[in-house]
Amino acid sequence: AAGVIQSPRHLIKEKRETATLKCYPIPRHDTVYWYQQGPGQDPQFLISFYEKMQSDKGSIPDRFSAQQFSDYHSELNMSSLELGDSALYFCASSSQGSDIQYFGAGTRLSVL
Amino acid sequence: GDSVTQMEGPVTLSEEAFLTINCTYTATGYPSLFWYVQYPGEGLQLLLKATKADDKGSNKGFEATYRKETTSFHLEKGSVQVSDSAVYFCALLGRGAQKLVFGQGTRLTINP
Numbered sequence: 598a599a600g601v602i603q604s605p606r607h608l609i610k611e612k613r614e615t616a617t618l619k620c621y622p623i624p625r626h627d628t629v630y631w632y633q634q635g636p637g638q639d640p641q642f643l644i645s646f647y648e649k650m651q652s653d654k655g656s657i658p659d660r661f662s663a664q665q666f667s668d669y670h671s672e673l674n675m676s677s678l679e680l681g682d683s684a685l686y687f688c689a690s691s692s693q694g695s696d697i698q699y700f701g702a703g704t705r706l707s708v709l
Numbered sequence: 710g711d712s713v714t715q716m717e718g719p720v721t722l723s724e725e726a727f728l729t730i731n732c733t734y735t736a737t738g739y740p741s742l743f744w745y746v747q748y749p750g751e752g753l754q755l756l757l758k759a760t761k762a763d764d765k766g767s768n769k770g771f772e773a774t775y776r777k778e779t780t781s782f783h784l785e786k787g788s789v790q791v792s793d794s795a796v797y798f799c800a801l802l803g804r805g806a807q808k809l810v811f812g813q814g815t816r817l818t819i820n821p
Contacts, residue, residue: 601752630807639798640753642808653807687752689809696741696760696802698809700753 599623601690601701609707610678618673618704622690628652629671630689630698631663640687646671647693678708711736715799715812722789723820730784730815732773732799740801742766742775742782743809747796756784756797791819 602621610616622629628647632640642655646665657663660678665671675682685705689698716731734742744756744766757766762777771786782799799812 628807630809632809639811639813640809642810645807647807655808689753697755697758699755700745702752 601688601699603686603688603701603704605704606702607705607707609709611709612678612680614678614708616675616678616706618675618686618688618706620671620673620688620690620701622669622671622688623699626690626692626699627669628691628693629665629669630691631657631671631673632687632689634685634687634703636684643673675706680708682706683708711740711801711803711806711810713799713801713810713812715797715815717813717815719816719818721818721820724791725788726819728784728786728789728793728817730797730799730817732782732784732812734780734782734799734801736780736801736803738804739777740803740806742773743800743802744771744773744782744784745798745800745811747798747814749795753798789817789819791821793817794819 604619630645631643634640643657645653649665663673685703687703689700712735741760743758745753746756757768759766759775765774796814800809
């Protein structure tokens with residue numbers, strides 16, 4: 598069965614650079630979520646989208662932005678990267694009305 | 710706000726031992742409760758869920774019962790295997806909410 602696809606799997610950036618993370622949800626899933634997991638930490642919710650509209654917002658820095666496109670894929674744009682942004686970024690998807698979120702394998706971002 | 714507290718790890722057991730990982734929660738209303746598992750280098754996988762009081766979620770020999778009176782959702786398995794070695798996260802989803810709230814995770818290592 599198709600799963601949530603995230604790209605790239607690994608990304609290395611320098612401080613103050615920008616990064617774009619992509620997420621392709623499970624087919625027919627209309628809701629996408631982004632989470633950030635720091636080293637040894639639990640995942641923290643960043644933002645979610647339903648039908649291309651932002652549906653909830655968590656502890657997402659102003660330097661980050663995200664959107665969901667007409668094909669339901671989503672991108673997380675991160676600017677002015679800081680060392681503290683180094684983390685595993687997960688995307689999850691679900692279908693409206695379901696309480697189960699299916700997670701991708703994550704993108705590991707390292708900021709040097 | 711909503712929160713989840715898990716027993717601190719790491720937990721190390723011998724193969725075929727009995728496993729309990731404690732999880733308690735604080736939430737308004739009646740959240741849905743989940744256990745997710747994260748194998749090394751992989752994303753989060755849903756292990757089991759329960760949506761109302763006294764529901765029992767089960768999968769792959771793991772069980773957890775939604776206890777409203779004690780606000781708990783402890784994970785149990787009667788006989789663990791080496792392949793169960795992973796990090797386990799307890800999580801809740803508030804009614805009408807978008808974001809999962811995770812506990813801090815418990816690293817489980819099973820020795821042969």
